Amino acid sequence: MGVENPAEEAQILLRTRLCNPNYIFTILSDSPDSNYSKLKYIMSSSVTEACNNSALLLGPRGCGKVAILEMVIKDLLQEYPDMICVIKLNGLLHSEDNCALKEIARQLCIENQLVFSKMASFDDNSQFVISMLRECGLAHKTIIFVVDEFDLFTQGKQRLLYSLLDAMQSVTSQAVVVGVSCRLDADQLLEKRVRSRFSHRKLLFLPPSQEDLQRILQHCLLLPTESSLPPQYVAAYNKKFLNMLSDDKFKDIVESLCDSDSTFNHLLRFLFVAVCEMDPKSGFLSLDNFKTALSSIQRQPKLEALQDCSILELYILVCLRRLEVKEQETTNFNSVMKEYKSVHDSFQTADYYERNVCLRAFEHLFQRELISLVDNRGHSQSVEFRPVRLLISSHELHQGLKSYRSCPAILHKVLAV
Amino acid sequence: MGDEGNAQTPRRTTRASLSSTPNPSNSTGKLNLCNQQPLTIDDLAYGDESISFDDLISSLPGRRAQIIELLRILGPLDSPMFPVFVYGGASTGKTSSILQIFKHLKRPFVYCSCVTCYSPRILFESVLNQLLLHRRNESNRYLSVKRCEKPSDFVNLLQEALRNVVDSLKGNVVKSSSKKSMGRARGEMVYLVFDNLELVREWDKGSNILSFMFKLYDILKMPEVGLIFLSNASPDTYYLDTGYVEPVPVYFPDYTEDELRQILMKNQENPKLYSSFLEVVLRPFCRVTRRVDELSTAFSPLYQIYYEPLDDLGIVPSGDVKRELFSHLQPHIGPSLNDTFRVENRLSSEASAKTNKWKGIAKKMGVSESSDEIDFHMSACAKYLLICAFLASKNPATLDASLFDSTGGFSNGKRKRKSSEKSKEKKETAEQDLLLKGPGTFPLERLLAIFQCIVSVSECLPDDEAQGNGGLEGESWTNGLLSHVLLELSSLCNANFISKGGSCPLEGANRYRSMVSEAMALEVARSLKFPLPKYLYRGG
Numbered sequence: 001m002g003v004e005n006p007a008e009e010a011q012i013l014l015r016t017r018l019c020n021p022n023y024i025f026t027i028l029s030d031s032p033d034s035n036y037s038k039l040k041y042i043m044s045s046s047v048t049e050a051c052n053n054s055a056l057l058l059g060p061r062g063c064g065k066v067a068i069l070e071m072v073i074k075d076l077l078q079e080y081p082d083m084i085c086v087i088k089l090n091g092l093l094h095s096e097d098n099c100a101l102k103e104i105a106r107q108l109c110i111e112n113q114l115v116f117s118k119m120a121s122f123d124d125n126s127q128f129v130i131s132m133l134r135e136c137g138l139a140h141k142t143i144i145f146v147v148d149e150f151d152l153f154t155q156g157k158q159r160l161l162y163s164l165l166d167a168m169q170s171v172t173s174q175a176v177v178v179g180v181s182c183r184l185d186a187d188q189l190l191e192k193r194v195r196s197r198f199s200h201r202k203l204l205f206l207p208p209s210q211e212d213l214q215r216i217l218q219h220c221l222l223l224p225t226e227s228s229l230p231p232q233y234v235a236a237y238n239k240k241f242l243n244m245l246s247d248d249k250f251k252d253i254v255e256s257l258c259d260s261d262s263t264f265n266h267l268l269r270f271l272f273v274a275v276c277e278m279d280p281k282s283g284f285l286s287l288d289n290f291k292t293a294l295s296s297i298q299r300q301p302k303l304e305a306l307q308d309c310s311i312l313e314l315y316i317l318v319c320l321r322r323l324e325v326k327e328q329e330t331t332n333f334n335s336v337m338k339e340y341k342s343v344h345d346s347f348q349t350a351d352y353y354e355r356n357v358c359l360r361a362f363e364h365l366f367q368r369e370l371i372s373l374v375d376n377r378g379h380s381q382s383v384e385f386r387p388v389r390l391l392i393s394s395h396e397l398h399q400g401l402k403s404y405r406s407c408p409a410i411l412h413k414v415l416a417v
Numbered sequence: 418m419g420d421e422g423n424a425q426t427p428r429r430t431t432r433a434s435l436s437s438t439p440n441p442s443n444s445t446g447k448l449n450l451c452n453q454q455p456l457t458i459d460d461l462a463y464g465d466e467s468i469s470f471d472d473l474i475s476s477l478p479g480r481r482a483q484i485i486e487l488l489r490i491l492g493p494l495d496s497p498m499f500p501v502f503v504y505g506g507a508s509t510g511k512t513s514s515i516l517q518i519f520k521h522l523k524r525p526f527v528y529c530s531c532v533t534c535y536s537p538r539i540l541f542e543s544v545l546n547q548l549l550l551h552r553r554n555e556s557n558r559y560l561s562v563k564r565c566e567k568p569s570d571f572v573n574l575l576q577e578a579l580r581n582v583v584d585s586l587k588g589n590v591v592k593s594s595s596k597k598s599m600g601r602a603r604g605e606m607v608y609l610v611f612d613n614l615e616l617v618r619e620w621d622k623g624s625n626i627l628s629f630m631f632k633l634y635d636i637l638k639m640p641e642v643g644l645i646f647l648s649n650a651s652p653d654t655y656y657l658d659t660g661y662v663e664p665v666p667v668y669f670p671d672y673t674e675d676e677l678r679q680i681l682m683k684n685q686e687n688p689k690l691y692s693s694f695l696e697v698v699l700r701p702f703c704r705v706t707r708r709v710d711e712l713s714t715a716f717s718p719l720y721q722i723y724y725e726p727l728d729d730l731g732i733v734p735s736g737d738v739k740r741e742l743f744s745h746l747q748p749h750i751g752p753s754l755n756d757t758f759r760v761e762n763r764l765s766s767e768a769s770a771k772t773n774k775w776k777g778i779a780k781k782m783g784v785s786e787s788s789d790e791i792d793f794h795m796s797a798c799a800k801y802l803l804i805c806a807f808l809a810s811k812n813p814a815t816l817d818a819s820l821f822d823s824t825g826g827f828s829n830g831k832r833k834r835k836s837s838e839k840s841k842e843k844k845e846t847a848e849q850d851l852l853l854k855g856p857g858t859f860p861l862e863r864l865l866a867i868f869q870c871i872v873s874v875s876e877c878l879p880d881d882e883a884q885g886n887g888g889l890e891g892e893s894w895t896n897g898l899l900s901h902v903l904l905e906l907s908s909l910c911n912a913n914f915i916s917k918g919g920s921c922p923l924e925g926a927n928r929y930r931s932m933v934s935e936a937m938a939l940e941v942a943r944s945l946k947f948p949l950p951k952y953l954y955r956g957g
Contacts, residue, residue: 008493011492011493011496012492012493012495012496015492015496015497015498016496016497016640018499019497019498019499019640020497020640066635090636092568092625092628092629092632092636093567093568093569093572093629093636094569099567099569103569106573266663268499269499269663269665272498272499272665273490273665276489276490276492277489296486296665296666296667297665297666299652299666299668301504301651301652301653301654301668302651302653304651304668304670305506305651307670307671308505308506308670308671308707310703310704310705310706310707311704311705312704312705312706334855351704353705353754353755354755354756356755356756356757357705357754357755357756357757359757360706360711360757361705361706364706364708367506367507367649368506369650369651369654381855381916381930382855382932384855385854385855385856405673
């Protein structure tokens with residue numbers, strides 16, 4: 001299908017790779033002290049030795065916690081078929097006890113070809129789960145509970161965590177609980193009765209190091225030699241790409257990317273945009289692609305919003321800023337209008353509009369989130385009287401005015417005074 | 418979006434209007450919804466002919482760069498993608514661009530706007546209905562295909578539905594490879610488009626739903642699904658406590674003056690004439706607002722004035738004619754710049770409908786309308802109540818006794834003026850206070866007391882007309898039908914002329930506040946021939 005256009009096929013291949021976390025993280029799994037090896041050791045030993053275990057995977061968002069866990073589970077499922085049953089929970093979805101238990105029961109039913117009843121009560125479900133744990137233990141089948149967004153389960157009474165971990169204290173059961181959280185203090189959030197039942201294994205996931213980064217870049221973006229792509233094209237592409245990798249300008253780009261956020265996810269998103277920018281005619285990644293990707297990933301929404309403002313809206317912002325400088329305790333639309341009038345009187349500006357037009361501009365500023373109400377009290381008051389505040393700094397305002405295409409010179413003067 | 422904006426930019430199409438119009442075979446069954454054919458998988462994409470790339474670009478002037486960027490991110494057929502976050506101000510063509518792009522690509526997608534789907538349940542069910550090709554109609558009693566309230570249920574159902582859709586799309590591809598037919602959905606990807614995402618922030622438990630939506634891609638783990646979020650608010654305004662995996666941002670800036678000209682020139686009968694019109698008006702208006710919807714509503718009456726002197730609308734205006742037309746238009750530009758909306762005078766038969774509308778506006782704008790005479794109907798009792806509320810909000814409660822003594826406040830005016838001369842500073846701070854705090858609140862008893870005073874005063878006014886008009890009725894209110902007055906008050910509250918605040922923690926009774934501007938109150942007073950300025954306390 002893609003023979004007529006190797007560039008498009010290459011692009012699809014690269015995009016598929018970038019969107020597939022399993023592919024990305026295989027490269028980091030080979031060394032013995034990687035998180036992958038450690039986690040696999042913990043889990044496979046509890047499968048083979050038929051014991052209970054629990055672990056926490058901690059680290060910032062986008063560092064591949066879930067991806068590595070999935071890879072380990074996939075490997076285990078291959079190595080020990082019919083000995084493992086995986087139950088997945090997510091704090092965003094199942095942080096409520098009742099809902100979580102229902103979900104566990106549902107997944108157990110699917111796994112064991114049983115009929116799941118939606119009407120089952122909390123008590124029924126918890127009885128069912130405990131008896132299933134016992135049955136699986138007797139059959140030497142390990143149940144792996146994957147608890148994503150672990151910290152969200154610690155809100156409330158932690159009944160679910162308690163009952164899971166408590167059930168694991170018995171000899172008959174055989175289960176592994178793996179919690180995943182972006183809060184490094186997740187284990188401190190546990191109640192005492194829960195914490196004492198938790199085996200304190202923690203794995204820390206960190207953003208990639210420089211060497212890892214280089215390996216990932218090559219791993220993701222080099223085209224494979226054995227594929228349906230024409231070999232000449234692949235050779236030319238790879239040569240060009242490796243040349244670029246050693247280019248200092250390219251290194252600068254990657255560095256400035258990592259300065260703001262050095263997690264895997266951020267990097268992958270950046271690479272994704274770069275691949276999207278790839279010229280379909282030539283089919284080669286160029287330095288410009290990465291440059292545009294960097295600028296489209298690192299945006300400055302407040303400055304963009306300032307560029308969108310009309311001149312009247314800028315006037316209002318400047319007036320608000322002037323009131324801020326005067327250190328008035330509260331500012332609202334009426335005081336802004338007073339300031340606007342005094343600015344008009346002293347500078348004789350060309351842009352003086354009626355109150356209702358200004359009010360509309362004021363509401364536009366709310367929509368652009370350049371200003372906001374100070375509090376949510378006093379709903380009965382109309383908007384003119386409610387106190388507002390500026391959501392941008394004076395520096396941003398200055399910068400915004402400077403880069404505004406046709407900003408009246410008088411506005412700079414008004415702001416400076 | 419304003420009506421005018423819709424007429425010029427491509428129509429925002431929802432699935433409902435989509436399924437009923439474009440399919441020619443359905444055109445007979447359009448009226449009778451029950452006769453519609455069952456939906457097929459191909460109905461997830463636009464049914465009619467796909468538009469070419471050039472048409473796509475020309476249909477949305479000024480959005481070339483954004484469309485190309487989006488097309489690149491969507492990528493070639495069957496290529497997976499990261500979630501995309503499209504943001505930009507109101508009426509910058511976000512929704513239109515996305516929908517037109519899908520018309521061009523003809524790939525299957527699901528569109529949900531958080532405006533119409535105003536709660537999680539409706540949003541979830543709407544997505545599922547579309548994916549499961551379910552049409553709500555009389556035979557299924559307008560029920561959704563699945564009942565689903567919680568995100569956990571939604572994920573399970575969504576995964577199942579998506580898998581089915583993707584499977585049948587794959588089957589589709591195999592079939593269509595032999596025989597290329599029009600009207601078929603292309604590719605194996607399904608795209609979910611969520612519009613107006615910024616509204617979710619205000620929902621009950623909105624932050625939970627938002628973090629769920631942003632994590633949806635990771636939760637689903639299906640590379641065949643593309644997620645597109647459209648939002649008015651920029652990504653930095655989504656404050657979530659634990660953070661989320663950010664989608665790829667795509668920014669739609671507001672239109673520039675040139676782009677606005679291109680948009681407004683679309684579908685004009687006499688482009689030459691209109692462009693000479695725009696030369697005159699566009700620049701000053703752009704300094705106030707650059708939103709297409711607001712500009713086009715402002716321009717349509719102006720344009721009528723502009724071509725008024727012309728007999729033949731088809732002419733190409735020469736230099737002289739242009740100058741003439743300009744001088745004709747010029748006096749209208751200034752007032753129109755200072756107008757946000759115009760209420761046209763209508764016949765009295767429409768009066769009731771109009772007051773409704775007017776009240777709606779009053780609700781939103783806090784009444785900043787300045788018309789020459791009040792053009793809505795209101796009973797005299799309600800008018801008096803309105804004035805009383807205004808007075809009660811404006812005047813300090815301690816002055817009531819001296820203002821409303823038997824002489825009707827005539828002498829008080831002088832005394833006040835004297836005291837105001839005493840301390841100018843005090844007056845200034847009081848004014849400042851008034852600007853910041855707005856109208857004060859008052860208990861019901863005070864309102865009724867002022868009301869009684871005013872009604873009795875207007876009865877003994879020497880002015881005959883007031884006697885004849887307000888006075889007679891006034892007598893009937895003073896004769897003790899308090900319930901009538903309270904009823905009027907509650908209807909004023911409903912119309913938001915008077916707002917009812919929370920109860921005071923000490924006194925326990927509800928407190929009221931007048932929402933009417935001074936100009937409006939004076940207007941009402943004038944219609945009653947009531948000397949309102951005499952009773953107004955002017956600082957000091």
